[in-house]
Amino acid sequence: MSSLEFDTGARVRPMRRLKHPGAVMGLFALGLEATGVASGAYVYGNFPLKILGVPLCIPVMWVLVMALAYVISTKHGTLVGVLSAYSLDLVLEPVAYYTGIWTWLEPYTMQVYWGSTVANALVWLGMCLIGIKLWEGKMNE
Numbered sequence: 001m002s003s004l005e006f007d008t009g010a011r012v013r014p015m016r017r018l019k020h021p022g023a024v025m026g027l028f029a030l031g032l033e034a035t036g037v038a039s040g041a042y043v044y045g046n047f048p049l050k051i052l053g054v055p056l057c058i059p060v061m062w063v064l065v066m067a068l069a070y071v072i073s074t075k076h077g078t079l080v081g082v083l084s085a086y087s088l089d090l091v092l093e094p095v096a097y098y099t100g101i102w103t104w105l106e107p108y109t110m111q112v113y114w115g116s117t118v119a120n121a122l123v124w125l126g127m128c129l130i131g132i133k134l135w136e137g138k139m140n141e
Contacts, residue, residue, distance in 0.1 A: 021134035022063045028130070029062035030054055032123065041108060041117075045100040066131025070139070073132045082128040089116070089124050 034052035036042055047055035065085050073081025093114040096102045104115035111117050 019138070021131075021138045022067070025066050025131055025134055026059040026063045029059040029127070032127070033058050039108075040106050041119075042102050042104045044102050062127065062131075066128065067135060069128045070132050070135035073136075078129070078132055081132050082125055085128040085131070086121070086124045089120070 030051065033054040037044065037053035044050065044053065044055050044058075047057070049056045065088055069081040069085035071081075072084045076084075090113070092101075093116045097114040104111065104117065109117045109119040112121070
C-alpha cells in the first residue's frame with residue numbers, strides 16, 4: 001500500500017494550491033492581530049482606519065513582509081528568508097515604543113525587547129515561515 005492510500009484503497013488528494021496567497025496572508029494576519037488587541041496584550045495608537053482594533057495598514061504590511069521573505073528565501077534558503085523578514089520587527093519595536101504606534105499592555109510571556117515578548121518573536125517567525133510556504137505554493141504552480 002502506498003503512503004497516499006488508506007485501508008479502503010481511497011487515494012488522498014493533494015492540497016489545492018492557493019490562487020491568492022496575499023489575500024490569505026492578509027486575512028490570517030488581521031485575525032492574529034485582532035486576537036492580540038482583543039486579549040489586551042497590546043493596543044495600536046492613532047490610526048485613521050482600523051478593523052477590529054487593527055490599523056488597515058498592518059495586514060497589508062504583513063503581506064509585503066511575507067512576499068519579501070519569499071523572495072529572499074528563493075536566493076538564500078528558507079531560514080535566511082524567515083530571519084530577514086523577522087529582522088524588520090527588530091527595527092520596528094523600538095520605533096513603536098518611542099512613537100506609540102503600538103504599546104504592549106499585558107504580555108502573556110516574558111518581555112524581551114522594547115516591550116515585545118517571546119510570543120511575539122515566535123509569531124513573527126511562524127508567520128514568516130507560513131508566508132514563504134504560501135508564496136512557494138503560488139509560484140510553483
